[in-house]
Amino acid sequence: MTGNTETLSPAKGPGTYDHRALFFEDEKDFLATTVPFLQEGVEADEVVMAVVTPDKIKLLQDALGPIGQAVQFADGTTWYQHPVQAMAAYDAFIKSQALRPIRLVAESNWEDRKAHEVVEWLRYDAIVNAAFRDNDVRCICCFDRRALHPDHPEILEYARYSHPELMDAGIARNNDEYLDPGSVSERCDRQFIEPSPASAASMQIEPTGLHAVRDFVAQHAQRHHMAAKPLRDLIVAVTEVASNAIRHGTAPITVKVWTADGGLFCEVVDAGQWHPDALVGYLPPRSAADPGFGLWGVRMLCDVVNVRATSEGTTVRLRTQL
Amino acid sequence: MEVDQKVAGTLRVTRDTDLPELRLEGEFDATQRTPFLDALADVTPTADGEIHLDLGRLRFLDLGALNLLVRYAKETDGKTRFVLHNIPPDVDGLIESLGWERMHGLLRAEEDDR
Numbered sequence: 001m002t003g004n005t006e007t008l009s010p011a012k013g014p015g016t017y018d019h020r021a022l023f024f025e026d027e028k029d030f031l032a033t034t035v036p037f038l039q040e041g042v043e044a045d046e047v048v049m050a051v052v053t054p055d056k057i058k059l060l061q062d063a064l065g066p067i068g069q070a071v072q073f074a075d076g077t078t079w080y081q082h083p084v085q086a087m088a089a090y091d092a093f094i095k096s097q098a099l100r101p102i103r104l105v106a107e108s109n110w111e112d113r114k115a116h117e118v119v120e121w122l123r124y125d126a127i128v129n130a131a132f133r134d135n136d137v138r139c140i141c142c143f144d145r146r147a148l149h150p151d152h153p154e155i156l157e158y159a160r161y162s163h164p165e166l167m168d169a170g171i172a173r174n175n176d177e178y179l180d181p182g183s184v185s186e187r188c189d190r191q192f193i194e195p196s197p198a199s200a201a202s203m204q205i206e207p208t209g210l211h212a213v214r215d216f217v218a219q220h221a222q223r224h225h226m227a228a229k230p231l232r233d234l235i236v237a238v239t240e241v242a243s244n245a246i247r248h249g250t251a252p253i254t255v256k257v258w259t260a261d262g263g264l265f266c267e268v269v270d271a272g273q274w275h276p277d278a279l280v281g282y283l284p285p286r287s288a289a290d291p292g293f294g295l296w297g298v299r300m301l302c303d304v305v306n307v308r309a310t311s312e313g314t315t316v317r318l319r320t321q322l
Numbered sequence: 323m324e325v326d327q328k329v330a331g332t333l334r335v336t337r338d339t340d341l342p343e344l345r346l347e348g349e350f351d352a353t354q355r356t357p358f359l360d361a362l363a364d365v366t367p368t369a370d371g372e373i374h375l376d377l378g379r380l381r382f383l384d385l386g387a388l389n390l391l392v393r394y395a396k397e398t399d400g401k402t403r404f405v406l407h408n409i410p411p412d413v414d415g416l417i418e419s420l421g422w423e424r425m426h427g428l429l430r431a432e433e434d435d436r
Binding site: 214 | 331
C-alpha cells in the first residue's frame with residue numbers, strides 16, 4: 001500500500017472542486033484512504049461529512065476515534081434514494097455552510113439498485129460535477145468492488161467517465177477517460193428503454209385540455225391504488241410535461257399510461273423535435289423563476305424521467321413507484 | 323368533493339376589499355393564467371409591497387403557476403411579495419418538496435404559520 005500522504009498531495013487551494021472515485025477491495029483499503037482524508041479536514045477546521053452505508057459509518061467511527069466527533073455522519077441508504085433529490089439535498093447542505101470548505105466521503109448503495117435506477121445514479125455522479133464545480137468541495141466517492149451489482153459492469157465504466165481523478169489501491173491518478181457531464185448524460189439517454197406497450201391506455205391532449213389529462217392519469221393511478229402523495233406529485237408532473245408539449249411540441253400530442261415492474265408509467269408524446277439541454281432539469285435551480293425550474297420539478301416529483309427526441313417526435317416518460 | 327363539470331379545470335378569481343384581496347378558487351394551470359393576471363392587474367400592493375392571496379379553495383396549482391408568481395414578484399420591482407393565506411395541504415406539500423427557499427417573493431401568511 002502506498003503511503004497516504006502521497007495519495008492526498010498535492011493539497012489543493014481554497015475554492016477548488018475535487019471529485020475522486022475510490023475503488024476498494026476490502027475495509028482496510030477503504031480506511032487507508034478515507035481516514036487520513038477526513039482527519040486532514042477536521043484538523044483544517046473544514047466541514048467534514050461521511051454519507052456512507054451504516055456498516056461504513058461504524059467502521060469510520062471506530063477508526064477515527066475521538067476526532068470522529070467532528071465528522072458529520074449520514075446514512076447513505078437514506079440519503080441516496082433519489083438522485084435529483086440527493087443533489088438538491090447537497091445543494092442545500094453546501095449553501096448552509098456559508099462558504100466553509102467541505103470534505104465528503106460518499107458511498108451509494110449499489111447492491112439494491114434496480115436496473116432503471118442504476119443509469120440515473122450514473123448520470124447523477126456526472127452531473128454533480130456541473131452542479132458543484134464552483135464550490136469548495138472535495139469528495140471521494142467510494143466503490144466497493146465486492147458490492148457492485150454483477151449485472152451492471154457499466155457502474156465502474158461510468159465512474160471513470162464521472163470522476164476527474166481515480167484512486168485505486170491507494171494511488172491517485174488523473175483520469176484520461178473523464179467526460180464532461182453533458183456527454184455522460186447523453187450516453188445515459190442512449191441506454192435502451194422498452195417502448196410503451198400496445199396495451200397502454202392513451203388519450204389525445206387538446207391545447208386547453210390540461211384538466212382532462214389530470215383526470216385521465218388520476219383515474220388510472222387510483223385504479224392501481226397509488227398513494228395520495230405520489231399521486232399528487234405525478235399529477236403536478238404530468239401537467240408540467242403536457243404544458244411543455246403544448247408550448248414547445250407539435251400536435252398530435254398523446255398521453256399514455258401503463259404499469260410494469262411495480263411502477264406506473266406515464267408518457268407524453270408529441271410530433272415535434274424539442275429537446276432540453278442535457279443538464280437542464282437536473283441542476284437545482286436557485287429560483288422557481290429560473291427557466292429550468294419546471295423540468296427540475298418534474299424530476300424531483302417522479303422516480304425517473306426520460307426525455308427522448310427522435311425523428312418521429314419527442315417523448316417524455318415518467319415513472320412513479322406503485 | 324362534487325365538482326361542477328362545466329367549471330372543472332377553471333380558475334375563478336374574486337376580489338375583496340379586505341385582505342386577502344384575491345381569492346383563488348379551482349385549478350391554476352397554464353390554461354388559466356388570464357383570469358389571474360386580469361385580476362392581478364387591478365390590485366395595488368400594500369405600502370410594503372404585499373399582495374395577499376387566499377388559496378383556501380384552490381384544488382390544484384402547477385409548477386407554471388409557481389414560476390409565474392415568483393417571476394411576477396421578481397420582475398415587477400423586486401419588492402412585490404405574495405402573501406399566501408389558507409394554503410391547501412397539497413399545495414403546501416408541493417412547495418415544501420421543492421423548497422420555500424426557491425420561492426422568492428412568496429410568503430406564508432402569519433396566521434397560517436405553524
